[in-house]
Amino acid sequence: MRYPRFAYIPQPAFVNQQDDERVFIIARRHFVDFIGYAIIIFALLLVPILIVTIGYQGIGQAIATGGAIAYDILILVSAVYFMLLMVVAMTSWVGYYYNLLIVTDERIIEVAQKGFFSREMYELAFEQIEDVSYHTKGFLNTFFEVGDIEIQTAGTARNFYVRRIPYPQIVFRIIHDLARQARSGVKDKERMPESEIIGLIGSQPVLRGTKTPAIMNFGAGLSAHRDEYSQNLKRPKTLREKFDRWWWAHMKGEQLIYVNYEFEAERARKLKEARRQGQVSSDVSKK
Amino acid sequence: MTAVVFILFFIIVIIYAIFTMVLFYHVGRYSFIGDISKRVFAFYVGTSAIIIAVAFVLLILNHILSLNAIS
Numbered sequence: 629m630r631y632p633r634f635a636y637i638p639q640p641a642f643v644n645q646q647d648d649e650r651v652f653i654i655a656r657r658h659f660v661d662f663i664g665y666a667i668i669i670f671a672l673l674l675v676p677i678l679i680v681t682i683g684y685q686g687i688g689q690a691i692a693t694g695g696a697i698a699y700d701i702l703i704l705v706s707a708v709y710f711m712l713l714m715v716v717a718m719t720s721w722v723g724y725y726y727n728l729l730i731v732t733d734e735r736i737i738e739v740a741q742k743g744f745f746s747r748e749m750y751e752l753a754f755e756q757i758e759d760v761s762y763h764t765k766g767f768l769n770t771f772f773e774v775g776d777i778e779i780q781t782a783g784t785a786r787n788f789y790v791r792r793i794p795y796p797q798i799v800f801r802i803i804h805d806l807a808r809q810a811r812s813g814v815k816d817k818e819r820m821p822e823s824e825i826i827g828l829i830g831s832q833p834v835l836r837g838t839k840t841p842a843i844m845n846f847g848a849g850l851s852a853h854r855d856e857y858s859q860n861l862k863r864p865k866t867l868r869e870k871f872d873r874w875w876w877a878h879m880k881g882e883q884l885i886y887v888n889y890e891f892e893a894e895r896a897r898k899l900k901e902a903r904r905q906g907q908v909s910s911d912v913s914k915k
Numbered sequence: 916m917t918a919v920v921f922i923l924f925f926i927i928v929i930i931y932a933i934f935t936m937v938l939f940y941h942v943g944r945y946s947f948i949g950d951i952s953k954r955v956f957a958f959y960v961g962t963s964a965i966i967i968a969v970a971f972v973l974l975i976l977n978h979i980l981s982l983n984a985i986s
Contacts, residue, residue, distance in 0.1 A: 632949070632950065633949040633950070634947035634948060634949035634950045635949075636949070637947075637948050637949045639947060639948050641947075695981070696917075696977055696978075696980075696981035696984075697920075699977045699981075700917070700920040700974060700977060701920075703970055703973045703974055703977065704920065704923060704924060704927075704970070704974075706970070707924070707927070707966060707967070707969075707970035708927055710966045711927070711931050711963070711966060711967075714959060714962060714963055714966070715931075715934055717959075718938055718959055721955065722938070722941055725951075725952070725955075726941065726945050726946075741945075744937055744938075744941065747945070843947075875943065875953070876948060
């Protein structure tokens with residue numbers, strides 16, 4: 629079992645995560661949600677080829693009459709078309725990729741990204757949950773095991789409806805267990821899903837008894853992880869390392885993370901070795 | 916007329932660069948370290964650079980060829 633690469637790096641899962649707050653689920657929308665956009669973008673990519681093929685003679689005549697200016701206009705229009713296509717592609721990708729469902733031992737967090745300029749973050753304590761359900765409809769959703777999660781809340785709190793989540797039955801079971809424990813008075817640090825699958829990171833289930841990835845924060849807490857991770861930190865040497873350090877230090881702000889490149893290199897080497905030998909790679913990918 | 920075309924082209928590129936900066940902010944601020952955001956952004960920047968460079972080279976070539984045709 630191999631989790632996404634981000635799971636192995638100790639980092640906060642969201643902005644105001646507590647130091648000892650364990651994370652059970654970090655789920656993005658499934659790729660099925662993006663397939664429609666991907667098909668449209670691919671079709672739009674073919675439109676200029678179709679136009680040139682069909683209207684070849686007309687374009688040729690226009691250029692013959694218009695001369696250099698017609699060429700200029702043709703080049704400009706083509707460039708703008710492809711730039712617009714990139715804008716559409718990236719806008720739809722941001723709207724798809726930055727939606728998140730995070731479940732910790734204290735709360736459920738939904739991050740809803742709509743295009744570039746609308747990002748909303750909703751939070752719900754387990755004590756407020758009244759009812760959880762999941763729905764899987766349609767051929768693609770059934771085939772890829774994708775579904776919607778609906779969480780109804782008590783009182784005036786907003787209901788949660790999270791779309792196109794991978795393995796909705798696992799998410800449902802985990803939330804259901806944690807909510808039940810919260811209602812019966814179990815303290816947040818003692819809560820634990822009761823099934824064999826105790827988490828979902830990316831679209832990878834976390835099995836009971838296996839080593840949990842760093843991002844789940846099951847160890848000594850975020851600050852301890854960071855201190856351990858930043859020990860023996862060397863100055864970045866290669867251009868890639870320098871760029872990474874700059875990117876993370878400047879773009880992450882208060883979520884500043886130290887990355888030990890030797891640790892990363894050692895982990896990559898062990899993973900490669902394990903894959904060559906055909907072993908399960910989750911255990912060796914940890915320090 | 917050629918100057919107008921080039922000015923138009925640079926205005927378009929500047930607008931595009933502003934969009935790219937907004938995207939850069941999103942990718943940097945809201946991604947996890949180690950997810951695919953940075954790679955997607957690199958692909959986007961690479962493809963955009965190719966589109967802009969090809970368009971620019973074609974405009975210059977067209978300008979040179981039209982000058983030759985006049986003379």
